[in-house]
Structures are given as structure tokens and as C-alpha cells.
Amino acid sequence: MAEELGILVGALLTLAIFSLLYRDNPFYRAAEHLLVGVSAGYYVVHYFYAAVIRKFTVPVFQQGEWWLLPGGLLGLLIFFRLRPRTAWLSRYAIAFYVAAWSGYLIPSVLQERVLTQIAGTIPDPAAAAPWALAMSLLVLVGVASILVYFYFSAAHTGALGRISRVGILFLMAGFGASFGYTVMGRVSLLIGRFQYLFEDLPRALGRL
Amino acid sequence: MKRTGPVLLGFVIGMLMLVQHFTPDRWIAERYNNILDWKQVVFGLTLILGVVSLFLYHWRRIARREEGWRYSLLTVGGLAFMIGAAILFTPSRGPYPWMFEHVQAPMQSTLFALLAFYVASASYRAFRARNLHAALLLSAGVIVMLGRVPLGEAIGLNHISTWILDYPNLAAKRGVMIGVGLGMTATAIKIILGIERTYLGRGA
Amino acid sequence: MPAPLAAGRPPRRAGRLAALGRVDRRWIFLLVGASVALPLLRPLHLPIGTSREARAYHAEVERLQPGDEMIFSFDYEPDTMAELDPMSLATLRHAFSRGVRVIALTNYAGGPGIALRILGQAASEHERQYGRDYVFLGYNPDYSATMLRMGESIRSTFPTDHFGTPSAELPLLREVDRYADIELLVTVTASALAEYWVIWAGGRFGQRIVAGNTAIQAVLIYPYYQTGQLAGFLGGLKGAAEYERLIGRDGAGVRGMDAQSVAHLLIVCFIVLGNIGYFAQRRSARAAGDAARDGEA
Numbered sequence: 001m002a003e004e005l006g007i008l009v010g011a012l013l014t015l016a017i018f019s020l021l022y023r024d025n026p027f028y029r030a031a032e033h034l035l036v037g038v039s040a041g042y043y044v045v046h047y048f049y050a051a052v053i054r055k056f057t058v059p060v061f062q063q064g065e066w067w068l069l070p071g072g073l074l075g076l077l078i079f080f081r082l083r084p085r086t087a088w089l090s091r092y093a094i095a096f097y098v099a100a101w102s103g104y105l106i107p108s109v110l111q112e113r114v115l116t117q118i119a120g121t122i123p124d125p126a127a128a129a130p131w132a133l134a135m136s137l138l139v140l141v142g143v144a145s146i147l148v149y150f151y152f153s154a155a156h157t158g159a160l161g162r163i164s165r166v167g168i169l170f171l172m173a174g175f176g177a178s179f180g181y182t183v184m185g186r187v188s189l190l191i192g193r194f195q196y197l198f199e200d201l202p203r204a205l206g207r208l
Numbered sequence: 209m210k211r212t213g214p215v216l217l218g219f220v221i222g223m224l225m226l227v228q229h230f231t232p233d234r235w236i237a238e239r240y241n242n243i244l245d246w247k248q249v250v251f252g253l254t255l256i257l258g259v260v261s262l263f264l265y266h267w268r269r270i271a272r273r274e275e276g277w278r279y280s281l282l283t284v285g286g287l288a289f290m291i292g293a294a295i296l297f298t299p300s301r302g303p304y305p306w307m308f309e310h311v312q313a314p315m316q317s318t319l320f321a322l323l324a325f326y327v328a329s330a331s332y333r334a335f336r337a338r339n340l341h342a343a344l345l346l347s348a349g350v351i352v353m354l355g356r357v358p359l360g361e362a363i364g365l366n367h368i369s370t371w372i373l374d375y376p377n378l379a380a381k382r383g384v385m386i387g388v389g390l391g392m393t394a395t396a397i398k399i400i401l402g403i404e405r406t407y408l409g410r411g412a
Numbered sequence: 413m414p415a416p417l418a419a420g421r422p423p424r425r426a427g428r429l430a431a432l433g434r435v436d437r438r439w440i441f442l443l444v445g446a447s448v449a450l451p452l453l454r455p456l457h458l459p460i461g462t463s464r465e466a467r468a469y470h471a472e473v474e475r476l477q478p479g480d481e482m483i484f485s486f487d488y489e490p491d492t493m494a495e496l497d498p499m500s501l502a503t504l505r506h507a508f509s510r511g512v513r514v515i516a517l518t519n520y521a522g523g524p525g526i527a528l529r530i531l532g533q534a535a536s537e538h539e540r541q542y543g544r545d546y547v548f549l550g551y552n553p554d555y556s557a558t559m560l561r562m563g564e565s566i567r568s569t570f571p572t573d574h575f576g577t578p579s580a581e582l583p584l585l586r587e588v589d590r591y592a593d594i595e596l597l598v599t600v601t602a603s604a605l606a607e608y609w610v611i612w613a614g615g616r617f618g619q620r621i622v623a624g625n626t627a628i629q630a631v632l633i634y635p636y637y638q639t640g641q642l643a644g645f646l647g648g649l650k651g652a653a654e655y656e657r658l659i660g661r662d663g664a665g666v667r668g669m670d671a672q673s674v675a676h677l678l679i680v681c682f683i684v685l686g687n688i689g690y691f692a693q694r695r696s697a698r699a700a701g702d703a704a705r706d707g708e709a
Contacts, residue, residue, distance in 0.1 A: 006310030013311060017318040021325055021441045029279055035315040036262070037283035041290020042308050043521040044259040045299055046551045050521075051252020054572055055245065055553075063571070071246025075253035082260070091214040091408045097250050098407050099218030100243050101556065102396035103225025109396075112615040112641065113389030117382050120639035135375050142379025143386070150387045167383070172341045174380020176348025177372055178631050181648065183327055183353050185495060185627035187675045188649035190324035190448050191668040192317060192494020198452055241564055244557040252553035255521070300575060308525040313490035316522075320491040324448075324675070325441045332440055332682035336690045346687075350680050356627075356650050358458035359673035366461060373634060382635040 007204035011197055018193075051075070142170040215402040222400030263287060348372050440682065447678040451670035460669055465637060466654035468644030469622045472596055473503060478511030480595040481588050483562075485609070486530070487555075487601035489522030492626050497530060498652035498665035499624035500600045504534035506659045513584055514546040515566070515594070519555040519605060524548075524574060543582045550574030555605060559612040563591050563619075591617040596643075600624035606633055610641045624651065 016031035056072045059065040074096050080089040121143050123136035148160060149167035156164045221243060228240040266280040293303040337343040354360035355369025398404035476482065484504065488496045507514055518527050531548055540546050549570040552558045561569040566589050567579040579585045588594060597619050599609045606623035613619040622644045625633060630647025637645055646655055649672060652665030 002306060006306055010310045010314035014314045014318045017315055017322065020322060022438065029276075030282055031315055032319075033279040033282040034286050035312065035319070037266075037286025037288075038290055038307055038312045039316065039522070040259050040262055040283075041287040041294075042304070042312055042525075044256060044287075045291060045294040045304070046521040046524060047252050047255045047259070047553065049299065050551050051249050051256070051553050054550075054570070055249050055252065059571055067242050068245055068249070071242075071249040074246060075250040078250065078254050078257050079260075081257065082264075087409070088210040091210070092217055093250050093254070094408060095214035095218035096221055097247060097254070099222035099400055100225050100247050102399045103222040104229065104556070104560065106226055106393050106396050107229040108611050108615055109389050109392050112611040114386050114393070116615075116639055116641060117386050117389070117635055120635065121382060138375050139379045139382070142376060143383045146380060146383025147387060150383070168341060169344060170376050170380045170383070172344040173348045173372060173376035174384075176345040176350075177352045177377040177380075178628070179345065179349035180352030180356065180369075181627040181631040183331070183349075183676065183679055184356060184648050184650065184672065185492075186321070186324040186327045187448065187672055187679075188495045188627065188668065189317060189321040189492065190444075190494075190675075191452070191649065191671045192497075192664070193314075193321045194448050194452055194671070195494075195664060195668065196314065198449070241561065241568075244561045245568075247557045248552060248554045248561075251557070255553060305525055305528070309529070312522075313493065313525065316490040317493055321494070325444050328444045328675075328679050328682055329437045329440045331679050332435075332686040333437075335683050335686060337687055346683065350683060353676045354680060356648075357673040357676050358460050358669050359677060361461045362458065370463070373631065374638075377631060378634045378638060381632055385635055 001208075004204040004208045007196075007200055008208075011201045014193055014197065141166065146170055211405075211408075214408055215405065219400060219402060222396075226400065259287070348376070443678060444675065447675045448671045451674045452667070455667070456670040456673075458670055458673055460653050460657055460666060462654040462658060463647075463651070465645050465647070466651055466658065468637075469624075469646050469651075470506075470644070470655060470658040472620070472622045472643050473506050473510070473512070473598075476507070476510055476512045476595055479513065481513045481515060481584075481593060482507055483591075483594050483597040484514050484516045485597070485599040485601070485605070486516065486518040486523045486527040487520060487599050487603065487605040488526070488626075489520050489602070490526065492602035493526055494664075495626050495649050495652070496600050496602060496624060497526065498649065498663050499646050499655060500526075500530045501534060502652060502655045502659055502661065502663060502665070503598055503600070503624065504530060505537065505661060506655075508534055508538035508540050508545070509659075512595075513544075514540075515549065515584065515588070516546065517549040517558075517570070518551050519558060521551050521553075524551050528574075543577075544584060547582050547584050548574045549579070555608060556612060559609060560616065563613065563617040565589050591619040594619065597621045598624070602626045602629065604629070604632075606642065606645070607636065610636050614641055627651075 013031055013034075016027040019025055020028040056068060056075075060068050060072070074093045078090045078093040080086040121136075121140050123133055123140060125133060145163050145167035147167075149156075149164040149171070151160075151164075154160060224236065224239060225243060228236045263284065266283045268274075269280040270277045270284065290304060290307060293307065297303060299305070335346060335349075337346050351365060352369045352372055354363075355365035355367075355372075360366055360369065395404060399407070473482075484500075484507075486500060504514065514531075516527055516531055518524055527548060531546065534540075535542070535546055542548075549566075550573065552570060558569055567585055570579055572578050573582060591597070591613060597609060597613055599606050599621065601623065602625075606621075606625055606629065609619075609621050609623070614621050620643055621641075623633065623642055624646040625648070627648030627650070630645065630651065633642060633645060636642040646652060649665050649668050652663075653669050654665075656663045656665045
């Protein structure tokens with residue numbers, strides 16, 4: 001019963017959000033604000049459980065893992081942001097977080113996003129069939145010309161300008177592909193909502 | 209204390225996290241694990257601060273009876289209800305998961321589904337083959353759009369769309385990826401060395 | 413001598429075509445809605461092909477043996493569940509049907525509700541037992557730290573499961589504790605998390621990874637598939653439909669494909685019509701400009 005009633009409520013709220021398509025209206029605004037409140041409430045419970053209980057109070061106070069204490073203290077410093085006079089204290093937490101992330105990011109990102117990608121761009125004449133080799137060369141030309149396009153330390157004139165114009169052509173093809181996939185993604189989300197209204201809702205109403 | 213302290217802390221922590229990648233030293237490995245654990249706690253509490261800020265914003269709107277304050281009642285009410293439900297009934301059963309499944313999930317997914325309408329409208333109104341570059345973007349978009357669905361597969365467009373995705377698209381994404389990767393690395397080095405401080409806020 | 417009015421006046425047909433650009437957008441919305449609704453109500457049953465990437469994703473799950481372990485990360489929230497739920501369900505059905513043991517988690521606070529629903533459905537269909545055949549570790553803040561820490565110890569990263577049971581008490585987690593014990597990592601994601609799993613679990617610990625992505629993300633990860641950093645991937649609802657076909661069990665992905673086709677065709681028609689209107693408008697503006705110049709002359 002609660003499940004069926006829930007689907008009915010969900011369908012009404014779905015229609016309230018869809019009503020924006022006609023024009024802005026109080027039903028849409030009410031649904032939007034309710035969504036913000038409910039989702040913030042949902043998230044904060046998980047944040048609290050995951051960060052405070054599971055990663056801090058349970059290990060520290062039940063399992064004696066006292067070395068987690070500095071993490072908790074650093075985390076509490078972030079709340080000093082709420083008062084302008086003490087906001088500078090939160091910088092310690094932010095500096096800690098951002099610097100730690102920066103530290104382990106450097107070698108991994110260089111390896112996986114840069115070096116491995118460069119290696120994947122170099123054609124292997126010994127292994128590839130003629131068509132594959134031609135396509136590898138095409139990718140090499142594309143990547144190199146795009147990197148030239150993003151090189152801003154010299155004016156894009158002469159040979160540099162011509163190469164960067166080739167880069168723009170590859171970028172446009174890539175943006176086109178992104179656009180095609182974006183349309184696909186958005187339509188899929190709409191299909192999901194219509195499946196909810198045309199499949200789940202009648203089933204639930206039938207059971208009520 | 210207000211400026212140098214955080215930058216110094218950032219330098220020490222950043223260098224330690226960088227160095228651990230290149231050394232098997234046990235002491236450093238243990239500190240690295242400690243820092244990863246602390247980082248998760250700090251991140252979780254930062255997210256909680258975000259929710260507290262959201263609450264305070266709407267609370268002030270209600271207290272001052274600002275325009276639209278009645279809508280803020282719904283936000284604050286929804287937030288309070290979810291926290292109360294999780295405390296009274298536990299997060300695993302009762303109204304808390306029900307509200308997620310039947311209030312949050314339908315609305316959140318519908319809000320994103322609206323974009324299908326707007327993307328169609330934008331395609332009609334703004335997607336113009338004004339020049340060679342726009343025509344190239346438009347052609348690639350149309351071919352990929354049709355080639356990735358059964359209708360396009362029936363007329364053989366999937367082969368062309370696969371070619372676009374596998375080669376020109378791959379080159380475009382990789383070029384951007386390498387550029388961004390180098391940019392991320394440079395920014396990370398500047399953060400550790402204290403050259404980049406804007407993330408600490410005004411006056412840092 | 414009178415100006416040659418007939419030559420300078422914009423042709424009537426061009427004027428009508430130019431009016432195409434001034435259609436109320438709510439008509440467009442209505443057509444989009446109809447293009448999705450009608451094929452759902454009256455399916456066309458168009459044949460669905462499978463892509464090389466989806467076959468690679470399927471092969472990775474297919475090669476797992478009974479008793480092997482898989483990490484399954486629900487890295488999305490309700491906004492994209494229409495695209496990603498069918499992938500998650502199909503993958504878990506496939507894994508459970510092969511006797512694969514699943515360690516599930518999520519890097520998004522909005523993920524637990526989705527994960528519990530889909531895990532529960534797939535596990536009950538294949539009579540899998542919680543704790544022995546699958547576990548749900550829940551949400552952990554900070555995805556990069558979580559991914560790196562799991563390489564050292566999953567039990568330390570998640571001291572308890574989602575329900576508060578200590579990880580060390582779960583039979584499945586007593587046997588596996590790091591990536592080295594895991595055969596395959598599956599991330600189903602609406603963001604760049606596939607990329608981050610590649611960087612931190614794949615690059616640093618050599619974990620084999622496949623990814624289910626929203627369509628928007630899928631187009632960005634071709635470079636990782638080409639280098640072998642990703643062993644396979646699914647892209648959008650079409651990817652889900654392909655996977656459903658590969659495991660021989662149709663679901664929401666396959667059911668949505670007709671609507672997807674018709675809606676795409678409609679949007680292509682919009683682009684064509686919009687461009688016809690644009691060029692007609694440009695031509696009539698040019699013709700009007702010529703007429704004005706002739707008049708001045």
C-alpha cells in the first residue's frame with residue numbers, strides 16, 4: 001500500500017516539475033523547494049553517518065584508533081567559516097585537503113592522463129594493418145594539432161596558425177559527437193520518466 | 209598564523225603525499241594512509257557545512273519574510289523531516305527511504321528530464337550551419353545521434369558514427385585530456401609550493 | 413524609371429520558411445513529448461545491434477568464474493537513474509547468475525537508496541545471501557581517497573557496512589580486503605568517476621575495470637578504452653539495451669529504444685527545419701538589402 005501510494009505521490013510531483021514546460025508556476029516552485037530540502041536532508045544523514053560515525057567516532061572511541069583524532073579536529077575547523085572573525089581557521093582544513101589531493105594527484109594524473117595517452121597516440125607500424133595505421137596517423141595528427149591550438153605562448157600565425165586550424169576541425173567533430181550523445185542522454189532521461197508514468201503508475205493504481 | 213600557517217601545512221602534507229608515490233618506506237606509507245582517512249572525515253564535514261549553510265540561508269529568508277519565504281518553509285520542512293525520520297525510524301526503514309524513493313528520486317530525475325525538451329528547442333533555434341566549423345559540428349552531431357540508435361543502425365549510419373567516435377572524436381578528447389592533465393599537474397605543483405593560494409579565499 | 417520591385421521583394425515562399433524560426437517553443441515540447449510517448453505505448457520493435465565496447469564489457473563479466481569477486485560501484489544519483497539503472501540491474505543479474513560475489517558501494521550520497529533497490533532485486537531473483545554472496549558498504553565521502561585507500565584495505569576504508577555491521581564480521585570481506593583479491597571492478601557512473609577509477613584503482617593498483625556511463629560521459633572515455641585502461645564500457649540507455657540483449661534478458665533499456673530512435677529522428681528534423689528557416693531568412697534579408705540598395709541607386 002505504501003509503495004503504491006508512493007508511486008502516486010511520485011507521479012504527481014513528476015507532473016508538478018513538468019508543468020514548468022508550460023510556464024513558471026507555484027506548483028513547480030513548491031516542488032523545486034521541496035526537492036532541495038528533502039535531498040539535503042537525505043544527503044546530510046549519509047554525510048554524518050559516513051564521516052562522523054563510521055570514519056571517526058566508531059574507530060576512535062570503540063576501536064581505540066586514536067590517530068584519526070587529527071582528522072576530526074581538522075574537519076571541525078571548517079565550521080569556523082560560519083563566523084567571519086574566525087573564518088581564517090578553516091583555511092587549515094582547506095589547505096590540508098587541497099594539498100593532500102594535489103600531492104597524490106601529480107604522479108597519477110601525469111602517468112594515466114598524459115603519458116599513457118601519449119603512448120596510445122604513437123602508431124606502431126610493425127603491428128598495425130594499413131587501414132589501422134592510417135587511422136592511427138589521423139589520431140596523431142588530430143592530437144598534435146589540438147595541442148598546438150591550445151598553445152598560447154606564441155601567436156597563431158604562419159605554420160602554427162595552419163596547424164591549429166586543423167586542430168579546430170578535430171575539435172568540432174569531437175564537439176559534434178558530444179552533442180549527439182548529449183541529446184541521447186537527455187532523451188533517455190525523459191524516456192525514464194514516461195516509463196514511470198505509463199508503466200509503473202498504472203501498475204500501482206491497479207494494485208490500490 | 210592566518211596566512212603562512214595554512215600554506216606551510218599544505219606544503220608539508222602535499223610533499224608527503226607526493227613523495228610516498230616513490231618510496232616504499234613504511235613510516236611514510238602509514239602516514240599516507242592516515243592522511244587519506246583524515247581527508248575523508250574533513251570532506252564529509254565540509255559537505256555537512258554546505259547543508260548547514262543551505263539551512264541558514266532559508267531560515268533567514270523565513271525570519272525576514274523575504275519574497276518567496278513560503279517556499280523556503282518547504283525546504284526547511286523537508287530537511288527537518290528527513291533528519292527527524294532518520295533519527296526516529298533509522299535510515300534503513302520507514303519514512304526516510306520512502307521519501308527518497310517516492311519524493312526525491314522522481315523529482316530529481318524529472319528535473320533533468322526537462323533538459324530533453326530544452327535541448328530539442330535549442331536544436332531547432334540555435335543549431336545553425338553558419339560556417340564550415342558549425343557545419344562540421346552539426347554533421348558529426350546528426351550522424352552520431354542517428355548512428356547510435358536502432359533507426360540509424362537500420363540504414364547503416366552506425367558505421368560512420370563509430371568511425372567518428374573512434375578517430376576524430378578520440379583525437380579531440382585526447383588532445384583536451386592531455387592539455388587538462390598538464391594543467392592539473394601544474395596547478396597542483398603551484399598549490400603545494402604555495403604559489404597558488406586563491407583556493408584559501410580572500411586575503412590569503 | 414521605377415525600381416524593379418518584383419526582383420527586390422523577398423519571395424513569399426522564403427517568407428513562409430523564415431516564419432519557421434518563430435514557432436512557439438511549447439509546440440516543440442509537445443512534439444518531443446509525443447515522439448517519446450507514442451513508441452512507448454505502441455512499440456515498433458526495431459532491431460538492436462551491439463557495439464564492440466558493449467561486447468567487451470559483457471565478455472569481462474562473462475569470463476568471471478563462480479566464487480570470483482567483483483566490486484560494483486553505484487556512482488550516480490536519481491537524476492540519471494533512467495539511463496544507468498538498467499545497466500546496473502543487467503550487470504548484477506549477469507554476475508549473480510554466474511555465481512560471482514559482489515562487493516557494492518557508492519561514491520555519491522544519493523546512491524545508497526538506488527543501490528539497495530537494485531541489489532535487492534537482483535539478489536532476490538538469484539537467491540543470493542547477504543554477507544556471503546554480496547555486501548553493500550554504503551557511501552563513503554571523498555572518492556579519490558576512498559579509491560586509493562581500498563587498494564590498501566577495504567575493511568579499513570569501510571570499518572562497517574551500510575547497516576553498521578563491522579566489516580570484519582562479514583564472511584565475504586573476511587576473504588577479500590584489497591584490489592589484488594578482486595577480479596573485476598565495475599563502475600556505473602554519471603560523472604568522471606570512471607576516469608578516476610582508472611587513474612587511482614587501475615593505474616596505481618592494476619585493477620581491471622569496466623564502466624557503465626551516461627551517454628554524455630561515454631563520449632569522453634573513448635581514449636581510455638583505446639589504450640586498454642578500460643576493458644569495456646556501456647554508453648547511455650543504448651549501451652544498457654545492448655547489454656540486456658547480450659545477456660538475453662530485455663529490460664527498460666530495450667523497451668526505451670524505439671522512443672529513443674523516434675525522438676532522435678524528430679530532433680534531426682528540427683535541426684533541418686531550423687536551418688531551412690535560417691537560410692530562407694538570410695536569403696530574404698539579402699534580397700531586401702539588394703532592393704534597398706537598388707532603390708537608393
